[in-house]
Amino acid sequence: MGIKERRKREKQFRKKEILAAAKVLFFEQGFAATSMNQIAKQVELSKGTLYLYFKNKEELYVSLLVEGLSLMNEAFVRAVQDKTTWIEKLSALGWAYYQFSVDQKQFFHINVQFHHGEITKNISDDLYQQCAEAAINALSFLSDAVQQGISTNEIKQEDPLSIAVILWGSLTGTIMLHEGKDHRKFIPAPIDLLIEKSINILIEGLKNNEPEDKAKM
Amino acid sequence: MGIKERRKREKQFRKKEILAAAKVLFFEQGFAATSMNQIAKQVELSKGTLYLYFKNKEELYVSLLVEGLSLMNEAFVRAVQDKTTWIEKLSALGWAYYQFSVDQKQFFHINVQFHHGEITKNISDDLYQQCAEAAINALSFLSDAVQQGISTNEIKQEDPLSIAVILWGSLTGTIMLHEGKDHRKFIPAPIDLLIEKSINILIEGLKNNEPEDKAKM
DNA sequence: TTATTAAATGACCAGTGGTCAGAAAATCAC
DNA sequence: GTGATTTTCTGACCACTGGTCATTTAATAA
Known part of the structure; x- marks a missing residue:
């Protein structure tokens, strides 16, 4: 048949x-x-x-993201393949993500819209799940690197996935702030310097940073 | 008259x-x-x-943000007023921002949309400027605290405004990732724990973190 | 009272996302 | 081959959209 x-x-x-x-x-x-x-x-x-x-316009739009996330994952594979330490890996992943947001600007924007949720409300559970899985897969690159840092006792954290979310969110937010679709900008600093500092701060922040139960002020 | x-x-x-x-x-x-x-x-x-x-729907929508940013600024004033060290200040500002994103969820969402830029494209320069100024004002709380840390030699950085952008962007991104308008969630960790870790990492990352001209790998 | 200016209206426009009865095309059964 | 059946596709149609503008209504000035 x-x-x-x-x-x-x-x-x-x-x-x-x-x-x-x-x-x-x-x-x-x-x-x-x-x-x-x-x-x-x-x-x-x-x-x-x-x-x-496609059930509606949103579904068609977000379906594009699947391809985008796949490209991103490929970039992540390339980024970590020849790296050994967790620091090298995280740094490379950070830069790969930034590069993705430049090379695949439009995909990056759909990704932001997906996470923001306004456009995403009407998409099917199936498509949502696809994107979620791809996102989790991307996160796993980060959490693996963090896990490595935990293993070598250089990072004092309990939940590598949480840290991965923070890293991912931090870069996403910083890039978004600077690289919106509107042509007008009000942030003075050049974006690549921002990314460099951002990656640097996050990695330094992870080193020997005891998890503690601080009161929430 | x-x-x-x-x-x-x-x-x-x-x-x-x-x-x-x-x-x-x-x-x-x-x-x-x-x-x-x-x-x-x-x-x-x-x-x-x-x-x-209002010149169009977007202008009307984004005009709401002005009130939102004003509320946020008030929250920031309250957050820092009884704090002394830069660490206390940054921590308090971080939590105040998170609290704002919970209490004023909708304003937070407009803010994200504003920075993303898709909706913002058609608004007047005047309104854009208003929002930009309010945002810069919010950033100044952060950069002031950073500047204080630089003064006491606890932070080794040159441009406090850049750092402020990173801090602001990092929290915005992390919160957005977790608290989109879509009801579906795929991030396991509880948001307040994420925020706590995030603030912690960022502050630790700022401490004694020499600015260096690393190659971009 | 009349003239002038400002504020508000709602019919109107081209176009929207989305639907669905029916046409067209491909496959199947013989 | 022919007719029946299933799959794919169409485009007229729907309620409604964001936005405009000649006209009306209301307030002020002379």
């Missing part, structure tokens, strides 16, 4: 065609400024057909 | 009425799901009138 499989392949192909068309327009114009009509025209299908492949 | 002034006051009042109505709906439903028609109905004005006071 090769026909069923061929049809399935063709359906997948259509989906990818739609995604490719959507990518062009979303990346050029942003989410709000891009309409389903435009996408339909670009991919030479009727608008109704788009809804056979 | 008291009439001119009275009219000006009345106009300001109208503007505030519109903002109040918009706030209710935007906070309940989010930006995209709230329409200008709804807001007009809520404030008992025609839709056209809204556009006499």
Whole structure:
């Protein structure tokens, strides 16, 4: 029964065609400024057909993120492959993430929007899960490096995953603050210096930093 | 000429009425799901009138942020007023920011959207400037504390403003990652623990951390 | 009272995201 | 081949959107 499989392949192909068309327009114009009509025209299908492949505009938009996160994971693999110490690894991952936010600016922006949640509200559980898994996978690069630092007793922490979230969040926030989609900027410092200091501070902060039960002031 | 002034006051009042109505709906439903028609109905004005006071939907939305940033600044004033060391100050500011993101969740979200830039693209330079100034003002609390640490030689850094941006960005990112508007969560660690660790790491990272011209690996 | 200015209206516009009955195309059964 | 069945696709249609603007209404000035 090769026909069923061929049809399935063709359906997948259509989906990818739609995604490719959507990518062009979303990346050029942003989410709000891009309409389903435009996408339909670009991919030479009727608008109704788009809804056979994606439940709504948000789902189509966030689906792009899957590719983006995959690219990011590849970058992370490359970043750590020839590194040995946890410091080298974390530093390389930090820089790889920053580089990703430059090279794949648009993906980075979708990622921020995904985590912010306003656009994400209407996407399917399935797609959400896909993105979450990819994100967790990215986090694991960080937490592995942290775990290594814990093993060698250079980092005094209990939960490497928590630390990974902090590292990831810190860089995401700092980059976002500086590199928004609006052309206007009010932050004086150059971004690469910011990233350098940021990575440096975070790594230094992890060294021999006893976990303590401070009162929350 | 008291009439001119009275009219000006009345106009300001109208503007505030519109903002109040918009706030209710935007906070309940989010930006995209709230329409200008709804807001007009809520404030008992025609839709056209809204556009006499705000140039577009985004401008109306982001205008809310001005109030939010003002609240945040007040919280920052309270946070540092009885603190002496830079560590106490930074810690208190960090917690105050987190508390703000909980108490004024919606304002925090607008702030993220503002910095992300997708929604912000169409707002006036005037409003942008207002928000930028308020943000810089908030940053100055942080950079003042950092400056204090530099003065006492406990922090080895050159540009306190850059550090302030990093601190602000780090917390913003970490909170955003964990507290998106989507109900679904995939980050296991409790947020307050994350914040505690985050503040701790950042402060430790600042202590005696020589600024160096490391190659970017 | 009349003229002037300011404020508010709502019908109107092009376009939106999304739906769905029906057309078109491909596959299956014979 | 033919007709029945299933899958894919279409585009007219819907309620509604953000935004505009000639016109009306109200307030002030002369």
